[in-house]
Amino acid sequence: MTATLVRAGRWVTGHLVMFVALLVLFYMFLPIMVVVLMSFDDTADVAYQFNGFTLANWSDPCSSYGMCDAVAKSLQIGLLATVGATLLGTLMAFAMARHHFRGRSIANVGIFLPMASPEIVMGSSLLALFVSAGFAGQLGFATILIAHIMFCLSFVVVAVKARLSGMDNGLEQAAMDLYANEWQTFWRVTFPLVFPGIVGAALLAFSLSFDDYIITNLVAGQSQTFPMYVWGVSRREIPPQINVIGTAMLLVSILVVVMAEVVRRGRNRA
Amino acid sequence: MSAGVDEQEQANPGVQRGPGNDLRLVSLSKQFGAFTAVNDLTLTVPAGSFFALLGPSGCGKTTTLRMVAGLEAPTAGDIFLGGQDVTRLRPYKRPVNTVFQNYALFPHLSVAENVAFGLKRRGRKKVDAEVARLLDLVELGDRGRRRPQELSGGQQQRVALARALINEPEVLLLDEPLGALDLKLRRQMQIELKRIQTEVGLTFVHVTHDQEEAMTMADTVAVMNAGVIEQMGPPGELYDNPATTFVANFLGQSNLVAGHVTRMRDDLVEVDVEGTTVLASRTRSHADSGAVWVGVRPEKVFLDSSGQTRDHGINVVRAGRICDVSYTGVSTQYLVRMPWGQELTVFEQNTGARELFRVGACVDLGWRAEHTFVLDAAQDAHAGVEYEDLGT
Numbered sequence: 001m002t003a004t005l006v007r008a009g010r011w012v013t014g015h016l017v018m019f020v021a022l023l024v025l026f027y028m029f030l031p032i033m034v035v036v037l038m039s040f041d042d043t044a045d046v047a048y049q050f051n052g053f054t055l056a057n058w059s060d061p062c063s064s065y066g067m068c069d070a071v072a073k074s075l076q077i078g079l080l081a082t083v084g085a086t087l088l089g090t091l092m093a094f095a096m097a098r099h100h101f102r103g104r105s106i107a108n109v110g111i112f113l114p115m116a117s118p119e120i121v122m123g124s125s126l127l128a129l130f131v132s133a134g135f136a137g138q139l140g141f142a143t144i145l146i147a148h149i150m151f152c153l154s155f156v157v158v159a160v161k162a163r164l165s166g167m168d169n170g171l172e173q174a175a176m177d178l179y180a181n182e183w184q185t186f187w188r189v190t191f192p193l194v195f196p197g198i199v200g201a202a203l204l205a206f207s208l209s210f211d212d213y214i215i216t217n218l219v220a221g222q223s224q225t226f227p228m229y230v231w232g233v234s235r236r237e238i239p240p241q242i243n244v245i246g247t248a249m250l251l252v253s254i255l256v257v258v259m260a261e262v263v264r265r266g267r268n269r270a
Numbered sequence: 271m272s273a274g275v276d277e278q279e280q281a282n283p284g285v286q287r288g289p290g291n292d293l294r295l296v297s298l299s300k301q302f303g304a305f306t307a308v309n310d311l312t313l314t315v316p317a318g319s320f321f322a323l324l325g326p327s328g329c330g331k332t333t334t335l336r337m338v339a340g341l342e343a344p345t346a347g348d349i350f351l352g353g354q355d356v357t358r359l360r361p362y363k364r365p366v367n368t369v370f371q372n373y374a375l376f377p378h379l380s381v382a383e384n385v386a387f388g389l390k391r392r393g394r395k396k397v398d399a400e401v402a403r404l405l406d407l408v409e410l411g412d413r414g415r416r417r418p419q420e421l422s423g424g425q426q427q428r429v430a431l432a433r434a435l436i437n438e439p440e441v442l443l444l445d446e447p448l449g450a451l452d453l454k455l456r457r458q459m460q461i462e463l464k465r466i467q468t469e470v471g472l473t474f475v476h477v478t479h480d481q482e483e484a485m486t487m488a489d490t491v492a493v494m495n496a497g498v499i500e501q502m503g504p505p506g507e508l509y510d511n512p513a514t515t516f517v518a519n520f521l522g523q524s525n526l527v528a529g530h531v532t533r534m535r536d537d538l539v540e541v542d543v544e545g546t547t548v549l550a551s552r553t554r555s556h557a558d559s560g561a562v563w564v565g566v567r568p569e570k571v572f573l574d575s576s577g578q579t580r581d582h583g584i585n586v587v588r589a590g591r592i593c594d595v596s597y598t599g600v601s602t603q604y605l606v607r608m609p610w611g612q613e614l615t616v617f618e619q620n621t622g623a624r625e626l627f628r629v630g631a632c633v634d635l636g637w638r639a640e641h642t643f644v645l646d647a648a649q650d651a652h653a654g655v656e657y658e659d660l661g662t
Binding site: 168170171173174175176177178179180181184188189192193 | 339
């Protein structure tokens with residue numbers, strides 16, 4: 001009897017880390033589960049209450065008025081901001097990691113500032129900037145895009161720079177030694193090696209842009225992005241179609257992660 | 271990525287290839303700020319030879335190599351390959367390839383793609399047969415599809431070698447390529463490298479701090495110290511006839527005893543060492559008057575019990591006392607304290623002809639005149655000693 005208890009006790013302590021891990025995972029995924037579940041709810045209400053099962057939300061997510069326009073705007077801004085921030089940020093990272101120039105250390109600190117300062121501060125100062133520059137009447141897509149590129153840039157620079165500084169520049173010298181000119185060295189050696197860092201930075205930039213509410217809300221004018229739409233409608237009632245978009249985003253990110261893993265494993269096996 | 275775009279801009283090595291292209295460095299210097307890494311270096315590496323640049327770390331040997339490769343620009347001087355001045359050519363315009371110390375294999379490419387890299391950059395389309403031939407040469411024929419990081423250190427080293435050799439460069443530069451390998455593998459690779467060099471007949475310039483490595487592989491060894499070449503020649507000549515105390519100590523070990531020249535005979539030099547006359551051949555005398563260092567290699571010295579000296583030594587110094595015996599199996603190393611207080615080293619083969627001497631035994635030291643070398647006393651007798659101990 002005691003022996004059994006002792007053995008059971010040992011089993012529990014032996015698997016304690018796993019229990020804690022499962023609890024933490026449960027804690028993290030519970031809200032997402034609710035979103036997934038609510039995407040099948042058949043009535044819109046404020047209470048986030050499951051009333052009955054339906055596939056109608058999935059078959060016609062745009063039935064909630066104005067939502068798909070907002071999603072489209074968010075996707076457009078997200079993609080453009082990602083391209084802009086990744087391009088600029090990668091170039092900045094190369095400059096800062098590879099070259100010594102006057103003001104490099106100041107630039108290094110400066111690049112961290114947008115990450116460190118509160119969004120509300122950045123948003124209001126951007127608004128003040130746009131208004132004083134005479135864009136008060138034209139707030140909208142362009143101003144949102146400019147703001148998004150601005151705050152995504154720091155993250156891209158930091159991510160790409162980390163990848164670059166971990167890279168041995170002996171590899172580039174080896175490429176030059178093996179008859180590759182500067183252009184070939186960049187495309188054949190440097191870029192493929194930094195590419196994973198750039199992809200990671202781009203994904204981060206996209207999710208930051210797609211997700212942002214505070215800064216966007218301040219510089220958006222009459223435009224409406226998806227987060228702004230969600231905030232707007234949630235005060236009346238929450239259309240279940242919002243949860244469809246949320247679940248779709250989740251599926252896309254899972255797909256991306258799985259694909260990256262498959263590619264990585266396939267490459268290792270080859 | 272722009273695959274194909276760069277294929278059109280084929281790198282075009284600027285030097286005609288063909289045998290008989292010596293590598294010549296003329297008054298080459300390199301300064302990093304106030305530090306002179308290479309100081310007015312002039313040397314010729316004959317085509318097809320295995321040339322070793324030997325020296326302690328920081329002596330400028332790697333800098334010299336990098337200047338030949340084009341990865342470092344000389345502060346002054348010129349580099350010629352065959353008749354052509356390559357001093358200002360970009361690295362990819364030189365028919366020179368390097369095996370880097372850390373191999374610098376491309377982690378995102380397979381072993382075969384690594385090896386094919388140089389050929390492809392020069393616009394060759396069909397490279398598979400050539401790559402397979404080179405991988406076979408370095409005995410990695412079945413590893414072409416692997417990534418470099420999946421291979422062991424020794425295998426990576428051979429990939430690096432194949433990647434350089436496939437281009438059939440005029441000169442192959444080896445930057446301590448065996449430094450990261452363990453002792454057994456290193457010996458194996460030394461033999462391998464020498465075999466490949468003989469087989470392909472290219473000029474190899476090998477930088478190393480390992481004197482044994484330099485001596486076993488190279489036809490010509492240049493001993494470098496503080497940015498200048500101390501002495502250059504075939505390994506045997508450097509070992510038997512060192513011109514400076516640095517070479518005497520860095521290349522193997524030496525006993526250096528203070529003396530002064532008393533007389534010059536036809537082909538012999540007489541030197542007084544602590545009251546004993548020691549003879550040295552003139553061809554090995556690098557100073558011919560005044561205070562000198564008299565040198566002899568530890569394995570060239572015979573030990574005999576005091577008063578029983580046989581006639582195999584022309585030079586005999588008497589009344590030493592054994593103060594340390596270390597038995598290494600194949601040989602025994604004695605430390606002998608001389609009457610003037612200096613400790614000399616003697617290596618003796620364990621032939622079993624006679625019992626080992628014990629600590630405290632009184633012995634005479636004898637060696638031949640032709641094994642004696644004489645160096646200028648203005649030099650530090652300990653130059654190069656500490657490095658020898660670090661080397662393996």
